[in-house]
Amino acid sequence: MDRKNRNALIAAACIMLGFGLFAFYLPNIMLAVGEVSTVAAAAVGVFFVAAFFLIFWLRSRSQNKTR
Secondary structure (H helix, E strand, C coil), X not given: CCHHHHHHHHHHHHHHXXXXXXXXXXXXXXXXXXXXXXXXXXXXXXXXXXXXXXXXXXXXHHHHHHC
């Protein structure tokens, strides 16, 4: 495994770990926000899903520019 692949693996693992922790606490966050506004709670869920794909899309774009 060369340095470039190792760095990509470490970055992906950190991103997955961060999103995994956020996903673990997401129900509690949505319930807390849902007490204020159900629309805001839904927005938190949509933001989570969109951010997950957005991070990896941006990462792939930056990797394609460096090749």
